[in-house]
Amino acid sequence: MNASVKVINSSRASLALKAAIKQFEGRKVDLRHRSFVIVPDHITLAAERLLCSLLGGAMDIEITTLNKLFRNYLGNKTANLNKNGSIMLLKRIIEENSSSLKCYSKSASSRGFASRIYETISLIESALISPGDLMSSAANKKDEDIALIYSKYKEFIDKEMPDASGRMRLLAEYIDSSSTFKGASVTFACFDEITLETERIIDAFAKKATSVSVYSYGIEDYSLNELVIYESISDITSVKSIASKIAYLLKSGASADEIAVLTADSNPYELRRVFKENDIPFTASEPLALSRHPLGAFLTLALISPLRGYRPKDVILLAKNPFAGLNAEDVMSFERYVLKYGVSYKGFFDPFEQNDTKYLEGAERVRASLKNILDAHSDNTIERFKMLIKWAEEVNAKSVSEENLGRANPFERAKEICAEAELLLSQADRKVAADAIIDAIASCELGRRPTYKNAVEIGSESDLIAREFKYIFVPDFSGDNHPQVIKDEGLLSDEDIDRLKSAFGDKLCTTIETNKRKKSELLGLLSSASYVFLYYSEAPGRVLGELKSIARRVTERSVTGEREDMLSGGGKGLMKISPTLNMLAEFALVESGKGEDNVAEKVVDYAYSKSSELIPEKEIEKNEVAEAGKLMEKAAYSASQLERYFTCPRQYFFSVGLSARKPEEADVNALDIGRIVHYAAEKFILAMDVLSPEEAAKQFVKEALENENKTLSGLSQQMLESEVSELLKEIVLQRDISDYKPMGAELGFGMIGSKLKEIKIGNISLHGFIDRVDVSSDGKGARVFDYKTGKKELSESDIIKGTKIQLPLYLLALKQNGYSPEGAFYMPTIKTANGYEISGIVERSDEVKEKTNHSGEYIKENVFNKKLKTGIIGYDSIDEIIDYTSQLVEKAVDEISEGYIAASPLSYRDCTYCDFRSCCAYSGEFREKN
Numbered sequence: 001m002n003a004s005v006k007v008i009n010s011s012r013a014s015l016a017l018k019a020a021i022k023q024f025e026g027r028k029v030d031l032r033h034r035s036f037v038i039v040p041d042h043i044t045l046a047a048e049r050l051l052c053s054l055l056g057g058a059m060d061i062e063i064t065t066l067n068k069l070f071r072n073y074l075g076n077k078t079a080n081l082n083k084n085g086s087i088m089l090l091k092r093i094i095e096e097n098s099s100s101l102k103c104y105s106k107s108a109s110s111r112g113f114a115s116r117i118y119e120t121i122s123l124i125e126s127a128l129i130s131p132g133d134l135m136s137s138a139a140n141k142k143d144e145d146i147a148l149i150y151s152k153y154k155e156f157i158d159k160e161m162p163d164a165s166g167r168m169r170l171l172a173e174y175i176d177s178s179s180t181f182k183g184a185s186v187t188f189a190c191f192d193e194i195t196l197e198t199e200r201i202i203d204a205f206a207k208k209a210t211s212v213s214v215y216s217y218g219i220e221d222y223s224l225n226e227l228v229i230y231e232s233i234s235d236i237t238s239v240k241s242i243a244s245k246i247a248y249l250l251k252s253g254a255s256a257d258e259i260a261v262l263t264a265d266s267n268p269y270e271l272r273r274v275f276k277e278n279d280i281p282f283t284a285s286e287p288l289a290l291s292r293h294p295l296g297a298f299l300t301l302a303l304i305s306p307l308r309g310y311r312p313k314d315v316i317l318l319a320k321n322p323f324a325g326l327n328a329e330d331v332m333s334f335e336r337y338v339l340k341y342g343v344s345y346k347g348f349f350d351p352f353e354q355n356d357t358k359y360l361e362g363a364e365r366v367r368a369s370l371k372n373i374l375d376a377h378s379d380n381t382i383e384r385f386k387m388l389i390k391w392a393e394e395v396n397a398k399s400v401s402e403e404n405l406g407r408a409n410p411f412e413r414a415k416e417i418c419a420e421a422e423l424l425l426s427q428a429d430r431k432v433a434a435d436a437i438i439d440a441i442a443s444c445e446l447g448r449r450p451t452y453k454n455a456v457e458i459g460s461e462s463d464l465i466a467r468e469f470k471y472i473f474v475p476d477f478s479g480d481n482h483p484q485v486i487k488d489e490g491l492l493s494d495e496d497i498d499r500l501k502s503a504f505g506d507k508l509c510t511t512i513e514t515n516k517r518k519k520s521e522l523l524g525l526l527s528s529a530s531y532v533f534l535y536y537s538e539a540p541g542r543v544l545g546e547l548k549s550i551a552r553r554v555t556e557r558s559v560t561g562e563r564e565d566m567l568s569g570g571g572k573g574l575m576k577i578s579p580t581l582n583m584l585a586e587f588a589l590v591e592s593g594k595g596e597d598n599v600a601e602k603v604v605d606y607a608y609s610k611s612s613e614l615i616p617e618k619e620i621e622k623n624e625v626a627e628a629g630k631l632m633e634k635a636a637y638s639a640s641q642l643e644r645y646f647t648c649p650r651q652y653f654f655s656v657g658l659s660a661r662k663p664e665e666a667d668v669n670a671l672d673i674g675r676i677v678h679y680a681a682e683k684f685i686l687a688m689d690v691l692s693p694e695e696a697a698k699q700f701v702k703e704a705l706e707n708e709n710k711t712l713s714g715l716s717q718q719m720l721e722s723e724v725s726e727l728l729k730e731i732v733l734q735r736d737i738s739d740y741k742p743m744g745a746e747l748g749f750g751m752i753g754s755k756l757k758e759i760k761i762g763n764i765s766l767h768g769f770i771d772r773v774d775v776s777s778d779g780k781g782a783r784v785f786d787y788k789t790g791k792k793e794l795s796e797s798d799i800i801k802g803t804k805i806q807l808p809l810y811l812l813a814l815k816q817n818g819y820s821p822e823g824a825f826y827m828p829t830i831k832t833a834n835g836y837e838i839s840g841i842v843e844r845s846d847e848v849k850e851k852t853n854h855s856g857e858y859i860k861e862n863v864f865n866k867k868l869k870t871g872i873i874g875y876d877s878i879d880e881i882i883d884y885t886s887q888l889v890e891k892a893v894d895e896i897s898e899g900y901i902a903a904s905p906l907s908y909r910d911c912t913y914c915d916f917r918s919c920c921a922y923s924g925e926f927r928e929k930n
Helices: 013-022 041-055 066-073 083-096 113-126 131-136 141-159 164-177 196-208 235-251 269-277 294-307 312-320 328-341 360-375 381-395 410-424 430-443 494-504 511-527 542-550 560-567 581-591 599-614 626-632 639-647 649-657 670-687 693-708 714-737 796-801 806-816 846-852 879-898 921-929
Strands: 005-010 035-038 061-064 185-189 211-217 224-231 259-262 282-284 287-289 445-448 456-459 471-474 531-536 551-558 740-749 759-761 764-766 768-776 781-788 820-828 839-843 872-875
Touching: 005 013, 013 041, 013 185, 013 211, 013 511, 041 061, 061 066, 066 164, 083 113, 083 141, 083 410, 083 430, 113 141, 113 164, 113 196, 113 430, 131 141, 131 494, 164 196, 185 196, 196 211, 224 511, 224 542, 235 259, 235 269, 235 471, 235 531, 269 282, 269 456, 287 430, 294 312, 294 360, 294 381, 294 410, 294 430, 312 328, 312 360, 328 360, 381 410, 381 430, 410 430, 511 542, 531 542, 542 551, 626 649, 626 879, 639 649, 639 806, 639 879, 670 693, 670 714, 670 740, 670 768, 670 781, 693 714, 714 740, 714 768, 740 781, 759 806, 759 879, 764 879, 768 806, 781 806, 781 846, 796 879, 806 820, 806 839, 806 879, 820 846, 839 846
Parallel strands: 005 211, 035 061, 035 185, 185 211, 224 531, 224 551, 259 456, 259 471, 282 456, 471 531, 781 820, 839 872
Antiparallel strands: 287 445, 740 768, 759 764, 768 781, 820 839
């Protein structure tokens, strides 16, 4: 039987899949006649859903993939290598032949290189190009290296067991020689490209089946319906605007299943955060690598710690892992002991001996347990890996079990890797074996979270490719994020691929061709929607222009420009499209402009006045905890505390309400360096006329180290002294070229015995220390300097959002203490090629200009003519910024008193360096992403 192959083209994937399923409408069901619809792995769920919706399900039609067909018919009969096994094999081959490599001799040992080689070899294999073919066409040393590795790899898989490409060859042979598919109807749908391997399988089916159809897509004749383009001030503003619009759609009767959010981010943290906070139902089928599961992290840390010399960071993370099975209080004591006494390397293998009554007992219990994990079978990686899996199984951390993740059993995946490692790596060096296993853990997927009905779907192009939605939102259309552009940076460049195509046929794709196909997929997906909403916060890319050219109707707005409509209370008033007061407050924060119109206050007032008629009672509860308010409320606040509140209320609760602190460390860290520099600058102000900068630097750095009970190596101390010396020279220069002279350093306001009185804003008291106060010769004008160990820029946006209000509050302190505030600056303590790049606020007047800067070196002339976005901001009246900051502080303290403790960072990037990320759900999601 030789069936002709029928090819049907559609303009987009969803239409191709729909046509493939609809061909079975009206058929006479005969269970003796089997029908197979073969789709790519990521389209399986969409195909099954469509089968149920169009045909009500079907017993005689099987939705399957090529990988499933192999597993079902040959999986138990043929030993084969999966992707993880191939990567481990390649790692071994690369290490064994590293001395023969001409181009990649240094890259060969790097982690992840084997995965890149695997992707390259898979591409070559799919085009049926042999190692000999590749070597004969080699044009450089890089090609020769790839050909060498490929030839060694092929020797093994051809002799021992097939890999992914070999499985497809065996499947084609099985179809050709078996009667399993005789008389069947076979349909291929939604393959974005047909490789030579796939062609071979299609030809095999044609010899057996009664019919073979291929439903492809990619005709480039698209038209978009309603296209709305928004320019946004930031990514988080885009997300909150999208959440508000979706909330309005849901309240207006739209089904969540009709809505999709298409994102270039594989793990869209901000989207999920805002949707979760505001009860918007969503589903995201994000993948999970075994390395990001707690079990994978435990295995990786235990294997990698000996290779890295038992770094304290690795060992502490291992102790904290749930599969280590250690007592939480003991682990806390262990971390504090290790950091306090600088334990490292082999120090973990001998009993702890420091006379520390607070931490020693618990720390020693953890150390003794960890020694068993770190030291067992240290000379045999495979046996060590087996022991680690067994240890984790005995611990059985139920809180992170596979049932809670909705994915494959991680223990089964780990055991599969172990079995493959035993087969492939038993003769390998222990470091090579450990590296190979770690690479395999990183590349091993546990599958994807199941998606749910009646929820907004969040996904990438590949997740949504064969689906159709009425509303599609795209939050990150900046530049060319969509389609996800592939760059010419692989081991095989476009030039290499073109050379191979000319020699061996055209079944390889260059990045240009791949990107063209990706753009076609994007256009197909967007053209299926009735309404498309695109957001960009940076310069839009060329693809956006192409979308505009094919849209029937285009509306261009800015999110900020839409604010007045949303506040108007009309048909699209903000209250009607916001599900909770929390969203109102956040939206007002990022949209409120300079604050002169009290926009945030108007929003909240309007929200409460309309809440009873527009929002169910349960949705207007505030995110407040009264007891937390009692802990967070203070007799007096500092500027840094309030900045922390605006960065994230949850962070403020941990640091100020609970007074939580990071453990003490033995090493000199960035904070220690900052204190040392501040100490030297403070002491120098009183000794400027007695000591030279060089003498002062040596003396005061030494004193500060003794005060901190810290030590530095001789070279490090010399470098720090040199850095401090340059800073002190700069302080002298600032004095000499201006009309301002230092009045004092580390000047307290509102502190016991301080020269300056506290700041009062209504009933609120603020206190703190100012690094340096300079006073002009007339005794009336004053400016402040705040030293920063790194470069710190200031923008009006930072002040508006409350995240950098330290300088405006220092200006208020000057004003309330009888001085005319004329400038406030962040000053870096490290000199760059451009000198000391200060940033801050200055009064824009000829008088201040003359007093500030006789030589014209410190403040750019244009500051006195116009405002700058960042750097130094000039104001006609500094009172303007002081008044705004005062209002902001009053609102913050009101919220603090009420106990507002939402985990609501302005950006997930704020979580990166947060001291409390280990005990916050949001930072937990962020760590999973990274």
